[in-house]
Amino acid sequence: MKADADIVILGAGVVGLSAARRLVALGARVTVLDAVDPGGRGSRAAAGVAIPSVRLFDDLDMLVFARAGRAALADDLASLPDGPQLRRGQGILRVVPDAKSRDALAEKAAKDVEGPGLWVDAARLVALEPALEGTPLFGAFESEQGHMVDTDGYVNALRDAAARAGVRVRLGVAARSIQETAHGVEVHTDEETLRADHLIVGAGPWSAGLEGLPALPLKPVRGQMLVVHQPGLQLSRVVSGPSYLAPWRAGEIVVGATEEDAGFAEHVTPAGLLHLSATVAKLAPRLRDARFVRAWAGLRAVTPDGRPYIGRYPGMQQVYVATGLGGQGILTGALTGASIAELVEHGRCDAVAPFDPARAARL
Numbered sequence: 408m409k410a411d412a413d414i415v416i417l418g419a420g421v422v423g424l425s426a427a428r429r430l431v432a433l434g435a436r437v438t439v440l441d442a443v444d445p446g447g448r449g450s451r452a453a454a455g456v457a458i459p460s461v462r463l464f465d466d467l468d469m470l471v472f473a474r475a476g477r478a479a480l481a482d483d484l485a486s487l488p489d490g491p492q493l494r495r496g497q498g499i500l501r502v503v504p505d506a507k508s509r510d511a512l513a514e515k516a517a518k519d520v521e522g523p524g525l526w527v528d529a530a531r532l533v534a535l536e537p538a539l540e541g542t543p544l545f546g547a548f549e550s551e552q553g554h555m556v557d558t559d560g561y562v563n564a565l566r567d568a569a570a571r572a573g574v575r576v577r578l579g580v581a582a583r584s585i586q587e588t589a590h591g592v593e594v595h596t597d598e599e600t601l602r603a604d605h606l607i608v609g610a611g612p613w614s615a616g617l618e619g620l621p622a623l624p625l626k627p628v629r630g631q632m633l634v635v636h637q638p639g640l641q642l643s644r645v646v647s648g649p650s651y652l653a654p655w656r657a658g659e660i661v662v663g664a665t666e667e668d669a670g671f672a673e674h675v676t677p678a679g680l681l682h683l684s685a686t687v688a689k690l691a692p693r694l695r696d697a698r699f700v701r702a703w704a705g706l707r708a709v710t711p712d713g714r715p716y717i718g719r720y721p722g723m724q725q726v727y728v729a730t731g732l733g734g735q736g737i738l739t740g741a742l743t744g745a746s747i748a749e750l751v752e753h754g755r756c757d758a759v760a761p762f763d764p765a766r767a768a769r770l
């Protein structure tokens with residue numbers, strides 16, 4: 408029987424859509440399914456900080472991947488109509504509370520080619536970002552590398568570009584179970600069975616629970632976000648310490664993010680808002696009476712060792728997984744998608760060798 412597509416992809420987030428664009432460019436017939444409309448549930452929930460987190464300084468493979476991810480994202484934005492307009496702000500201030508934390512961060516970052524950035528004291532910090540005035544600050548490392556991305560705009564642009572290139576994007580269609588056969592893969596939805604040569608699961612934290620696939624240790628970690636606005640008080644870069652404030656749309660400021668073990672619950676809570684309000688009070692007390700604009704919550708996909716799964720599902724031939732990007736999936740999603748596409752097409756991709764899901768048995 409003729410397959411409905413060469414490749415079916417589950418998930419119309421940054422990962423699934425990036426993989427689809429790459430595969431269709433290589434001549435494959437690609438169908439993307441997403442259980443929800445408009446799709447990209449985690450991707451749209453993200454703040455969009457496209458800058459490696461300091462946590463990555465502890466894992467050099469991840470840091471190298473994140474730096475390559477930043478370059479892939481830049482190429483992606485350049486290739487999309489209006490892509491350059493999806494960038495917001497430039498650079499980051501990594502605020503530290505005291506000399507001990509400054510020295511610890513400098514030592515950690517010394518392993519990285521870019522280092523921690525330039526040291527700026529409290530007075531310079533406030534001169535750079537007047538919104539930070541009014542709280543006892545010690546200082547920060549300033550880096551001009553990286554920026555924010557308008558995540559909704561990015562996912563929409565990826566989806567539109569994929570559709571224009573010939574990818575079938577079907578939203579509001581959930582895969583219920585998967586079956587590997589002698590000839591390929593069957594994807595069962597409520598309405599039909601889709602047949603393909605290969606399947607890529609880029610379904611975020613939902614990737615682990617699909618019937619017919621081996622269990623992978625992967626958990627959802629909820630993040631809550633808050634947006635505020637105060638005329639005259641804006642930010643031009645990310646301020647991180649370790650929660651963060653960053654430039655959002657039209658002079659608004661986004662505050663993020665909680666990290667909660669709350670299963671698949673995706674709602675905003677009073678405790679989450681309290682945590683985010685405390686971040687405002689600590690980093691930018693002048694924003695305490697700013698206008699509340701919006702709050703939301705979303706789920707990250709997190710693995711036990713903090714590294715993504717990018718490769719074949721253990722024990723399967725035609726079924727691949729690309730998930731577990733934690734809080735760095737906007738930064739690394741384009742590279743992850745391109746890498747899984749390369750694996751499917753050519754059977755090999757050195758950039759993601761450290762992230763082979765086969766290691767799951769040892770986690």
Ligand SMILES: Cc1cc2nc3c(=O)[nH]c(=O)nc-3n(C[C@H](O)[C@H](O)[C@H](O)COP(=O)(O)OP(=O)(O)OC[C@H]3O[C@@H](n4cnc5c(N)ncnc54)[C@H](O)[C@@H]3O)c2cc1C
Nearest residue numbers: 420422442447448449450455456582611630735736737738
């Ligand atoms: C609050 C928050 C803040 C974040 N901030 C940042 C940030 O500032 N910078 C950064 O780099 N990263 C950030 N991230 C992480 C980033 O959002 C994710 O790592 C990334 O978006 C994951 O993309 P994805 O394509 O893997 O998954 P998603 O965008 O979650 O897409 C997966 C899709 O799969 C679909 N799906 C699930 N099950 C099925 C099924 N059975 N059939 C079909 N479809 C299915 C879902 O509906 C979903 O739309 C943040 C995440 C959160 C939650």
